[in-house]
Structure formats: C-alpha cells, structure tokens
Amino acid sequence: MKKYQKKEACCGCGACAEICPAKAVTMIRDQEGFCYPQVNQSVCTECGKCRQVCPVGEQERGGGLKLYLGAQAKDEGLRYSSSSGGVFAVLAEYVIKRQGSVYGAGYDGNMRVIHTEASNQIQLERIKRTKYVQSSMEGIYRRIEKNLEENRWVLFCGTPCQAQALMLFLKKTYEKLIVVDLVCYGVPSPGIWEDYVRYLEHKHRGKMTVFSFRDKRNKDNGHVRSYVIDGVEYVDSLYQDIYCKMYFRNYILRPSCHHCKFCSVDRNSDFTIGDFWSIDCVRPDLEDGMGTSMVIVHSERGKRIWKEIEGEFVWFVCKKKDLLQPRLLSQTSQARVRWIFWLLYRCLPFWMIAKLMER
C-alpha cells in the first residue's frame, strides 16, 4: 500500500485496515486525535485491496433514482428521542422487526463514540441521536458482512464516507442491506472529545453517563445540550458549550472534511437523511420546533421500503431546491486560525483551552 499522500486525502474510515489480508495496516492516532492508517511494509504483499476499498478514491457516485421528501415520525416519543424527524429510528424498527441488526454510532462505557450493533429496542436507544464526534468503525465492516452472509437484514447509518467504504468493502449488493448516509458537516476529533469528557468529569467530580448534543426539551429543534455526571443533569445552550464552539468554529474538524467529496445529493446509498432546514418556508404548517427530516431516496430498494414505512410519517414530496443546504453543495471551510488552535492545544493543558473557549 502506498501511503495516502496527504492527511486531507484520508477520511479515517478504517476500511483499509479491516480488509488487509496480511494485517499490515493499523489505525494510529495523530497529535490532533484522529486515526490514520500505518502500514507495515515488511508484511505488505502489494495486493491492492486497501486501495479498492478506499472511499475517497475516484468512484462513480449517484446517478440513480431520486425522490426528495420531508418527513416527521408520527410517534411523538420517537421524534423527541431523535435528533431530527426520526427517520433513522423508523427504519431501524423496520429491520429489528425482521430480526435484523442495526449499526449506528453510540457511546461505549468511557463515552468514546463507536459504531455498534443494535438488535432490540433497548440497544437501539443507545445509537439514536447525533454525536458530533468521529466514530470508530473498528470491526464493523466484517460483522456486517457476516450478518449479510447469514441472510439477515442489516441497516447501516453513518457519514457518507463510512457508508461508501462499507459498500466498497462488501463489493456486492445484498437484498437485505439498507444503507443510510447523513448530510454531513464534518466530524470533530475523538481526541478532543475525550479530553472534554475528562475535563467535565474532573470539574463535576464524577463519571459521565449521558451526553445529548441535541436535547429537544425546549422544542427548538435541539439547540440545547445536556449531560449527566453521577446522576446530576447539566443543561445549557448548544452554542455555549465549549466543545460545540470548537466544532462550529471549524477548529477541530478532520482535515479531509474540508475536502469532502460527498457534499452533493449524488450518493450510492439507499437513503440520505438530514435536517429539513427550510421547513418554515416550504411547509410552515408542519414547523413545530421538534425536528423535520429531509430524505433523499436513491434506489429502487429505498423506494420500496419507503412505501412500506410511509404510514409511520407525516410526509410530503418536495423539489430538490427545497431541501438543499450548504453541506449538499460544498465543503465546510477550514478556520483560518485552525493552526493556532492546534498550536495552543499542543502547548497548553486542556482546562486552559476550555477557559479560552468560554470567551
């Protein structure tokens, strides 16, 4: 395997490490807390499999059927416990009812963000909602392949680069596989996230068990964040949270996100989901501050499944222009002072970075 030329050219999906038959590739964290593949050239056989699976290569994207929809789950509890309009959870229930497995991003016991499997309602609750952290895909590609070879239903939901990596890893289509990708602003550093969790745990002298980036208690489309440490809940504005400030100021995004190839409606997945930003203009009668999903159906399979679940939603067909938003048109720009942030991060303890971000 030739080393990817620049950090901007690696989205960190980990598919190369998982496919390598010689086990020559290991994902190693850099100083910014993102994982990159490191190749042991002495065992690499130059088989080329790692290149074939890489989602940032030149592959054809999209081209198939396109349906543009807006949707809100009718089940208010389900919509409340989702970040947007609840499309992911309804699709997940479709698969769980068929004894299948759902793969999405959840927290492990140390609040690290990892992709994990859910095959019942309790496990599903753990993978609902947006986590603004790059998730680890370790072990996931192979597990999904195994489930599919056993003829089980599988739903995968993740960033577009993860979804594309999965499809390349599997090499063939499976009738019982549903691939859902997100509209994606970009993923922040897992290293910074873990520092932040430890900082809050130290501040409140306890262990964090819950963190919600988009808490809907104020019916405002989730502009509240909340977390629980030793049973005590702390609630604040999403935009006052210091980690979210670093994220939305574009200091801590993965370098590849500023060069993303998936900022378009053209995808190879079955569904693309995101927030319906212009719902107040397109369907003001539906805007209730509790979240509306935008959905793009890309495949015949997606269309068939939508027909089966459409009764679970208040939904409407719209035009492409109605649901377009910045991340379907161009990449998130890098902050000009990004390098200063990382210089400070290397030199100062995290609590000082946190103090600086409070301003």
Ligand SMILES: Cc1cc2nc3c(=O)[nH]c(=O)nc-3n(C[C@H](O)[C@H](O)[C@H](O)COP(=O)(O)OP(=O)(O)OC[C@H]3O[C@@H](n4cnc5c(N)ncnc54)[C@H](O)[C@@H]3O)c2cc1C
């Ligand atoms: C990092 C990130 C950036 C986003 N940027 C935008 C944006 O710019 N515009 C927009 O419209 N929507 C964006 N979204 C999508 C949006 O926040 C909702 O996740 C989406 O609309 C699905 O909502 P839902 O109610 O259907 O389901 P939810 O229950 O809210 O979605 C849950 C599923 O989303 C996936 N997910 C959550 N966190 C991650 C993660 N860190 N990595 C991979 N997959 C994850 C998982 O599979 C998870 O199970 C982003 C999501 C993430 C994770």
Ligand code: SF4
């Ligand atoms: S070329 Fe083959 S053996 Fe070498 S790192 Fe890539 S997948 Fe592994």
Ligand code: SF4
């Ligand atoms: S994008 Fe994924 S497959 Fe490509 S080099 Fe990076 S980790 Fe490997």
Ligand code: SF4
């Ligand atoms: S912005 Fe692009 S490269 Fe970054 S996580 Fe999203 S899909 Fe992947």
